[in-house]
Amino acid sequence: AQTVTQSQPEMSVQEAETVTLSCTYDTSESDYYLFWYKQPPSRQMILVIRQEAYKQQNATENRFSVNFQKAAKSFSLKISDSQLGDAAMYFCAYRSRLGTGGTSYGKLTFGQGTILTVHP
C-alpha cells in the first residue's frame, strides 16, 4: 500500500518570503500522480499543483512550484512571494490509477497535512 508522509506539522513564513513544504511517499508503482492540495479555514479542498510521475520536468503554477525527485520519492512544494491568502493546511497526495479502458478513477492517499501560517 502507498503511504504519504509530511514531516512538518506546522510551518510559518513572512509575507513575500519563500517557504518549502516537504513530502515523501512510498510506492512500488511506476505510473502515478502527485498533488498538493490547499485547505483554508473554509475547509474547501483546492488543488494547488499536480505532477505526473513520468514527467521529469518539475511542475509550476505561478508562485507555486515543486521539486520532484522520483528516485528519492520526494515531492516538495515551494511557495514564492508568500501572501496572507496562502495561509492554510497543505496536503500532499498520491494518486494511483485504478480502472481500465476508457474510464479511469483514482484512489488518492493523503499525507497528514502541514499548517502554514503567513506573518504580515
Added chain:
Amino acid sequence: ETGVTQTPRHLVMGMTNKKSLKCEQHLGHNAMYWYKQSAKKPLELMFVYSLEERVENNSVPSRFSPECPNSSHLFLHLHTLQPEDSALYLCASSPGTSGGLGETQYFGPGTRLLVL
C-alpha cells in the same frame, strides 16, 4: 451553479437518527468519491463510484451506505452512527477518463457532521 456542491454543510444527529448527505457535481464527471476527514488524521477514502457503479469500498462500516442514482449525484446515508463518526465528510469528482485531465479530483466544501 458550477463545481461540486454538498448539502447540508453542517449536521448534528443522535446515534439513533437516520440522515443523508448529498453531493452534486456540475462538471460532467464520471467518477465520484466520498472521503472522511477526522481531526488529527489524514483524509480517508470511503467509497468510489465510476459511471454509477461502486468500484471501491474501503472497509467502511455498514452504518454508512452510499448511493449513486446518476453520474451527477452521490448520497451517503447514515444510520445508527457513533460519536467517533463525527468528522468532515468530503465529496469529490473526477472526469474519469484516461489521460492527464482525468487524474485530478475536484472537491466539494464538505459536510461537518457531529454525532451526539
